[in-house]
Amino acid sequence: MKLLMNKLLISTIVSAAISSFTVNASGEPGKINFEGSVTNTPCGISADSLNQTVDFGQVSRANLMHGGNSERQEFEIKLVNCQIENENKVAVTFRGDVSEENHGELLAHGDAGDVVIKMFTEGEQQIQLGEELDPTEIGPSNSYINTLHFYAVAAKRTGIYGVLDGNFSGEATFTLRYE
Template structure:
């Protein structure tokens, strides 16, 4: 009888140990964030925090104001109510670079980021883009970015090598 009780207690102990072991085989957390805005369109999830890689650009390309091939990016809008507002503009702000461009920080120097709208027109920091027409509930605002040397043929600027970053904030308006 004692042997049966010991066997049952042993089995129960092992079962509890296995349940405790299986209870946590990995964990984590999910944090949800966002904001509610008074606007006719919602900015699509992920489009409010874009990451655009300009890659590794040769310093010789940037010498005397050279420019890399532009890298496209979009700001996606969804759930638009184009019955109340028909157009949208974007204004980019950030560290000032040469000639109204976006400046860079880090080891690299002698270049800045040229932003253009979907038609290829230069976007000046702090100035609203031309109005783009809203078409239906989902819209994509097209832009591009290119690293451009700060110098010119007549006034060269040394292009320093190394990593760089730059942050541009954008604000939408519905005129």
């Protein structure tokens, strides 16, 4: 009798285990979201250029306090599927929380004190927030690479300010104007 009970118990456990796998295998379906927008412009903007994160890593407080910068971190804006007719140049404007002393300093937020982010063009020109950059020539995407290159550094805010140990972050937006 005990042997029969053990076999019945084992049979029940195996059946329960198999049915739980079956339930999981035929459970709720997954979901994939697709997003985008259509714009009245000659070029689209690559999805990986729309929402970027530039990571400065760990930056030396002593270096910033002595006027130094973090290592430069590159970022880019990729223009895709361009249909060039009359508008073959694009001008970029960056905006964000700007330092009153210097419009080339994007204010960072967090507990690291007075850290700012300075952005530069590929040609080493410091970007002034709110001011349009000189237009760059672009071409049809199938025959021309339309990638706008920039870089950024973290630095101490201009003036008599201090930098503390801690995290910082900043946010800039960009707009494009075609001509």
